[in-house]
Amino acid sequence: MKQASKSQKRIDFLDLISESITHEDIFGTLNYKKKSEDQIKQFIYPHLIKDLTNYIVQGGEEDKEKAKEVVKSSVKWEGDVNTTVNHILFMGTRNRPDMVVEMNDIKIAIEFKKGARGTDLRAGIGQSIIYATHYDFVLYLFIDISEDKRIQNAQGGVNEQAVCKELWDNYNIKFIVA
Numbered sequence: 001m002k003q004a005s006k007s008q009k010r011i012d013f014l015d016l017i018s019e020s021i022t023h024e025d026i027f028g029t030l031n032y033k034k035k036s037e038d039q040i041k042q043f044i045y046p047h048l049i050k051d052l053t054n055y056i057v058q059g060g061e062e063d064k065e066k067a068k069e070v071v072k073s074s075v076k077w078e079g080d081v082n083t084t085v086n087h088i089l090f091m092g093t094r095n096r097p098d099m100v101v102e103m104n105d106i107k108i109a110i111e112f113k114k115g116a117r118g119t120d121l122r123a124g125i126g127q128s129i130i131y132a133t134h135y136d137f138v139l140y141l142f143i144d145i146s147e148d149k150r151i152q153n154a155q156g157g158v159n160e161q162a163v164c165k166e167l168w169d170n171y172n173i174k175f176i177v178a
Helices: 008-021 037-058 064-074 118-132 158-171
Strands: 075-077 088-090 093-095 099-103 106-115 137-144 173-177
Touching: 008 037, 008 106, 008 137, 008 173, 037 064, 037 075, 037 099, 037 106, 064 075, 064 099, 088 118, 093 118, 106 118, 118 137, 118 158, 118 173, 158 173
Parallel strands: 106 137, 137 173
Antiparallel strands: 075 099, 088 093, 099 106
């Protein structure tokens, strides 16, 4: 599997999307522990559209409405009945990312998982690896709902950093915990 190049422009674009889907408005105001993954995605979607629209406007597009239409046609997700996110067949099972962004000549799969246990976490890593075979990059956002935020607080560990580096280096998967 040939990986997409990690130019600084692409990394900056992935960072923009990462910041958008983890925005303080989302996780600082939404009671995400009590919301379903679908409800969280519905809350994230407008932030992503707004930030990507601003990105296009800053890139030179003068018509903000035109920029917004470009973004809406570039972001596909299962919450929009007018778009289809294609399944990837693997080991007899159908898998598809929660959102897809196709902009700047790259295809990015976004996977959201919510949980408090290792099994919740691992499911998203497995799915992300499958998506990495069909997309240039994968953003995997794990939403830690454990009472003590033990998953989020463990990110600095040696094993955790090594696995995250391997996912990035070998599969173009950016792992984010919120």
